[in-house]
Amino acid sequence: xxxxxxxxxxxxxxxxxxxxxxxxxxxxxxxxxxxxxxxxxxxxxxxxxxxxxxxxxxxxxxxxxxxxxxxxxxxxxxxxxxxxxxxxxxxxxxxxxxxxxxxxxxxxxxxxxxxxxxxxxxxxxxxxxxxxxxxxxxxxxxxxxx
Amino acid sequence: xxxxxxxxxxxxxxxxxxxxxxxxxxxxxxxxxxxxxxxxxxxxxxxxxxxxxxxxxxxxxxxxxxxxxxxxxxxxxxxxxxxxxxxxxxxxxxxxxxxxxxxx
Ligand SMILES: Nc1ncnc2c1ncn2[C@@H]1O[C@H](COP(=O)(O)OP(=O)(O)OP(=O)(O)O)[C@@H](O)[C@H]1O
Ligand SMILES: [Mg+2]
Numbered sequence: 001x002x003x004x005x006x007x008x009x010x011x012x013x014x015x016x017x018x019x020x021x022x023x024x025x026x027x028x029x030x031x032x033x034x035x036x037x038x039x040x041x042x043x044x045x046x047x048x049x050x051x052x053x054x055x056x057x058x059x060x061x062x063x064x065x066x067x068x069x070x071x072x073x074x075x076x077x078x079x080x081x082x083x084x085x086x087x088x089x090x091x092x093x094x095x096x097x098x099x100x101x102x103x104x105x106x107x108x109x110x111x112x113x114x115x116x117x118x119x120x121x122x123x124x125x126x127x128x129x130x131x132x133x134x135x136x137x138x139x140x141x142x143x144x145x146x
Numbered sequence: 147x148x149x150x151x152x153x154x155x156x157x158x159x160x161x162x163x164x165x166x167x168x169x170x171x172x173x174x175x176x177x178x179x180x181x182x183x184x185x186x187x188x189x190x191x192x193x194x195x196x197x198x199x200x201x202x203x204x205x206x207x208x209x210x211x212x213x214x215x216x217x218x219x220x221x222x223x224x225x226x227x228x229x230x231x232x233x234x235x236x237x238x239x240x241x242x243x244x245x246x247x248x249x250x
Binding site for chain 1: 202229
């Protein structure tokens, strides 16, 4: 019997939930015994994905954000962040470094950071319907630990 | 997050302490703007050794500080970033724009 572990959390797109989402993801990831560096990378990627929902998906309103984490093959962490907001018209363009619609409060580096900190990144979006960002990170078993 | 500052001989050192994300960044940028207005420093150092976490909101804050200092004819650099901020700085390539100094 090997049913893999998962959690699903739903919260409103309020910026105070950014820190909560990071902490929740880190707490779930702990079962894979990640290094400090891996934990930092996971928190960073979650922060980017969740902040995008709060800033871009629902610019004028508060909407629903859902974050799902699961363990695959007992060593891969999959993180999925979903919103039902405005969507992205051109995903390829949005993922380019420095591309932003957020003015000088933003740097346009969110997707670039998710991409470089995770092993895989997939973005599915439909204009007016919402966006789902799915990322995976392999947590290598640490040698020499007890 | 907390922001502490020390000024001496034209140099303002801004210590960012805690976690810097989108939720915190508006207040943080405002504090830095106020400090720059108050001291009008020649050099501004962003000291990140006690910053436990930052994401791309931190990159935007660093770029903004750089622009404000450039307008005043001054310089900005980052000092002693902790591990996680360092990785974000590296991934963003911001160090091509704003130098990173490590002082031990
Ligand atoms: N969930 C989303 N809903 C709608 N648009 C999005 C979403 N996520 C990203 N985008 C669009 O993609 C662009 C690029 O996103 P990215 O995270 O790379 O940069 P940013 O958010 O603009 O800046 P930064 O992340 O550096 O603060 C955004 O400016 C926005 O136009
Ligand atoms: Mg972003």
